[in-house]
Amino acid sequence: MNKNLLIGALALVALVGAGLMLWGAKPAETPGTATTPIERVGQRITVSYENNSFNPEEVRVKVGDTVIFDNKGTGNIRVSSDPHPTHTSFPALESEALEPGNTYQLTLTEPGTVNYHDHLNAKAKGKIIVEQ
Numbered sequence: 447m448n449k450n451l452l453i454g455a456l457a458l459v460a461l462v463g464a465g466l467m468l469w470g471a472k473p474a475e476t477p478g479t480a481t482t483p484i485e486r487v488g489q490r491i492t493v494s495y496e497n498n499s500f501n502p503e504e505v506r507v508k509v510g511d512t513v514i515f516d517n518k519g520t521g522n523i524r525v526s527s528d529p530h531p532t533h534t535s536f537p538a539l540e541s542e543a544l545e546p547g548n549t550y551q552l553t554l555t556e557p558g559t560v561n562y563h564d565h566l567n568a569k570a571k572g573k574i575i576v577e578q
């Protein structure tokens with residue numbers, strides 16, 4: 447008799463315990479505290495060409511970022527990788543002739559350093575440092 451009572455009591459405790467666990471497993475609803483993972487999406491970095499030079503001359507970007515060359519000068523430019531005039535160090539960086547007001551953009555997909563110049567004014571130089 448006492449033994450049956452004890453078993454019954456234990457079963458009740460177990461049931462209540464399971465019920466509490468289920469209750470506790472319900473997600474707490476706290477509006478406004480939801481967090482979204484912060485992901486660094488591709489940034490867009492602008493390099494202006496003005497007064498016969500690139501500004502800034504050196505930019506540091508991450509893989510996946512896009513560099514936009516903006517011709518704010520008064521004549522055409524052509525952005526090409528070094529060395530002048532063969533442009534063999536980074537062939538992906540090679541614009542058409544850009545008239546004033548036009549832009550050329552390039553997305554960097556690998557870490558490394560890209561040296562470039564204005565092919566129509568090869569003294570104007572610049573550098574893109576791409577980090578992982």
Ligand SMILES: [Cu+2]
Binds near residue numbers: 530563565
């Ligand atoms: Cu050149």
